[in-house]
Amino acid sequence: MTTEPLAKAANPPTATGTAQAVMPPVAEEQASLWGDAWARLRANRIAMAGLLVIVVFLVLAVAGPYLTPYDFLSQDLAARNQPPGWAHWLGTDELGRDVLSRIVYGARTALIVALVVTAISVAIGAVLGAVSGYFGGAVDGTIMWITDLFMSVPNLLLVIVVNTSLKPPLARWLDSLYAATQNPFFRSTSIIDFTLVFGSIALVSWPPYARLVRAQVLSIRQRPYVLAGRALGLPPGRIIRRYVIPNAIGPLIVAVSAGLGAAMTMESAFSFLGIGVQPPTPSWGLMIADGLRTWQQYPHLLAAPAATLAIITVAFSFVGDGLNDALNPKGAK
Amino acid sequence: MLVYILRRLLLWIPAVFLVLLGVYALAFYGAGDPIKLIFLRSPGDVAFDPARIEAIRESAGLNQPFLVQFWNYIWNVLHGNFGNSLLSGRSVWRSISAAAPVSMQIGLLAIAITALVAIPLGVLAALRQNTALDYAILGTALFLWAVPPYVAGPLLMVLLLVVFPQADMSYGWGGLLDARIILPLLVISFHPIALIVRQTRAAVIEVLSEDFVRTARAKGLPAHKIVLRHVLRPVLTPVVTQLGLIMITLVNGAIFVELVFGLPGLGRLTIQSLLNSDYPIILAVTLIASVLVMVSNLLVDLAYPLLDPRAAARRST
Numbered sequence: 036m037t038t039e040p041l042a043k044a045a046n047p048p049t050a051t052g053t054a055q056a057v058m059p060p061v062a063e064e065q066a067s068l069w070g071d072a073w074a075r076l077r078a079n080r081i082a083m084a085g086l087l088v089i090v091v092f093l094v095l096a097v098a099g100p101y102l103t104p105y106d107f108l109s110q111d112l113a114a115r116n117q118p119p120g121w122a123h124w125l126g127t128d129e130l131g132r133d134v135l136s137r138i139v140y141g142a143r144t145a146l147i148v149a150l151v152v153t154a155i156s157v158a159i160g161a162v163l164g165a166v167s168g169y170f171g172g173a174v175d176g177t178i179m180w181i182t183d184l185f186m187s188v189p190n191l192l193l194v195i196v197v198n199t200s201l202k203p204p205l206a207r208w209l210d211s212l213y214a215a216t217q218n219p220f221f222r223s224t225s226i227i228d229f230t231l232v233f234g235s236i237a238l239v240s241w242p243p244y245a246r247l248v249r250a251q252v253l254s255i256r257q258r259p260y261v262l263a264g265r266a267l268g269l270p271p272g273r274i275i276r277r278y279v280i281p282n283a284i285g286p287l288i289v290a291v292s293a294g295l296g297a298a299m300t301m302e303s304a305f306s307f308l309g310i311g312v313q314p315p316t317p318s319w320g321l322m323i324a325d326g327l328r329t330w331q332q333y334p335h336l337l338a339a340p341a342a343t344l345a346i347i348t349v350a351f352s353f354v355g356d357g358l359n360d361a362l363n364p365k366g367a368k
Numbered sequence: 369m370l371v372y373i374l375r376r377l378l379l380w381i382p383a384v385f386l387v388l389l390g391v392y393a394l395a396f397y398g399a400g401d402p403i404k405l406i407f408l409r410s411p412g413d414v415a416f417d418p419a420r421i422e423a424i425r426e427s428a429g430l431n432q433p434f435l436v437q438f439w440n441y442i443w444n445v446l447h448g449n450f451g452n453s454l455l456s457g458r459s460v461w462r463s464i465s466a467a468a469p470v471s472m473q474i475g476l477l478a479i480a481i482t483a484l485v486a487i488p489l490g491v492l493a494a495l496r497q498n499t500a501l502d503y504a505i506l507g508t509a510l511f512l513w514a515v516p517p518y519v520a521g522p523l524l525m526v527l528l529l530v531v532f533p534q535a536d537m538s539y540g541w542g543g544l545l546d547a548r549i550i551l552p553l554l555v556i557s558f559h560p561i562a563l564i565v566r567q568t569r570a571a572v573i574e575v576l577s578e579d580f581v582r583t584a585r586a587k588g589l590p591a592h593k594i595v596l597r598h599v600l601r602p603v604l605t606p607v608v609t610q611l612g613l614i615m616i617t618l619v620n621g622a623i624f625v626e627l628v629f630g631l632p633g634l635g636r637l638t639i640q641s642l643l644n645s646d647y648p649i650i651l652a653v654t655l656i657a658s659v660l661v662m663v664s665n666l667l668v669d670l671a672y673p674l675l676d677p678r679a680a681a682r683r684s685t
Contacts, residue, residue, distance in 0.1 A: 188657075189661060190620070195650065196651070308642070329630065
């Protein structure tokens, strides 16, 4: 394989000099699962392009507010609906707000939602999947039956029902909390929006993780190295740490990579439908929905956020595919 | 075989029941008091008289326990009565039966397009594995999968406007023979096509390495006969199992596409009801869509033994 030398270069065995780095036995020992995977990923140009896009997205989401020349809320009514130009690279919207700045701030919303939603759904999925795969029998049957139930309700409709149903009670509850504590934290409506967005997207996102983790646990339990470990009398904790987790985590990482993109898409879908984060919190979905109203006069107001969302989601799925090939060399043909 | 079918049905019926119960419970406890919702909408109509509200509640059976009300709802639904819209007071069933044909026609046509486009493309990609053609097909599928319909739709509209500034805009509904149907149909088919291309490609690649394909090759059968006679049939099984997932992508797609392109279907009805908090309609659409997906899943399960007896034997245990 042509990627082998890359793996060694990526993991120099010692820092003392290049003479030692070319000594084969030492380098051989250092070639790890992650080193190999990274080398394979680096050889995949499409995946690396996707990774570059994601890194830029992360930088913008974290440092964006310090980079953009305009605040996402600052209105310039003298410069409304400007086409893209030097002063405003992506133009301005109907209130004279800089579109590029709003997209950069929207990246923050997208990133927060993607991270929180994926963390919640992976946690639920991993626990249920591991319990299901480990215990088997009736426990497995019940958990998987419930998982299938969740997968057979159209996810967007479920999200809509959950969102509309839980919003009034949640708002009442927060009101009562505010009345009791006088803490201004409970008065912010963004708390309700974000809680609902996190909760309802996670609610429809966990089933694939549960299935994946269950399948992993089932197959790894039967592998010879686990049986050997058991035969040698290793404690279960050690078997799980040293053998089960490292072998199960590859497919999970692939799923998480795709899941991050999917959660972001869901968030914008929500905002697009008007049930996600509410203005003035910037969100790409909101911008698309706004742009859709005036797209015949000002196509850039629609094209800019739509293209951004498209590029990011494509990047995540390219990286996911690349990771799949990199972490499962056996599956790659 | 009979045992398998019975098992499937026995697991299916309580599943449908639980989904109905869950969705109904959410709407029941979340939406709040339907009488108050109606009064909030038309405060001038009826005096806000507690005694009178209580009388209406009594006559509508709204002070009965949750499970009784749920049972009444299901009973009415089975008789085609989904209640009345909170906003217009019109029968929910009438709104739905006016909107459903639009979504149904588009959905069925999208399934046909998917089958006609995606399966041949997936087979082609697998036969030309790791060539430029394969990468082009696979890359396009990945792209179509990643771009949500509410992004693809508007972007295509902008593109159309840029390329043909004089074009009649693709907005509104004029039946399946109207030119305005092309763009929404294209956009709603993107996700199912992407799904089936990838599924077909993976399945064909797996089948191509089977012994019976090697035998067919060894005895000198021409390539097109190998594909038609030996490869396609086993490939159909994993592809057909995606029907439930396709239904979900179509339901999701219908919501966005009908909104973006202004089609008077179930998707737009849902979003309008959502904006008006018109729970009876949201509840009815969700129930119908869920049952539709579950029926598709059941059909797949029942078709399984016909397509692949071995897998059915494995699945029934």
